[in-house]
Amino acid sequence: MGLILLPAFGAGLILWLIAYIRIKSTELAVTTKRVIVKHGFIRRSTIEINLAKVESIQVTQSLVGRMFNFGTLVIAGTGASHAPLEGIAEPLAFRKAFVEAQDSTRSEA
Template sequence: MASYIEGALIKDEKVIYEGHVSIWSLAHWIVFGFIGLAFFGLGFILWIVAFIRYKTTEMAFTNKRVIAKVGFIRRRTIELNISKVESIQVDQGIFGRIFNFGTLIISGAGNPQAPIAGISDPMAFRRSFMESQDQTARPTD
């Protein structure tokens, strides 16, 4: 089964950087799942929720746009041309700083902010995007 990002690529478009959900951002689902096992196996449901969230969140930027998809049955997608992205902000709480995960907030021209929560190493995603955007903005010699 192909990923959403692979299926959304257009001609001459290549993935530059791919972000992933951090297992640490799902720790509360996993811990409560262990606790819930004592209550008629309800913990399995919480583990399934964590697994689905982990497997169905995709985020990447290509040489042409930023693409993100969240959800399994109810899907939310974000696709912005690189030239329309005004900023990528990183929001990290205490645990996010300790375990290196956070929320990326992508702001585009004419579009509202698009938060993608629980991304592993959000600063690397932001840095890689900014470097790529900087290189496309430079004139070639």
């Protein structure tokens, strides 16, 4: 949308700036013990889920998301905890890293 609206009074430039800030202010990490998600620029939100408590990671990508390799991740933990993360770059690579970390944790136990 930002590229299309760029000539229209700089509205596209504002959308590009918002997208850039959103990308730079989001951090995802998979450790041997947990999944950590931090996002926000002024207001910071952090989600930490124990690796053993994660039941599934759902990846949703639109047509544009598949073309530019971004999508939405929904991390579902035991109980009612769900952590939807929109606009994540390379969501399939994140899911693959998560599955590998979860498998290595299970094999060590």
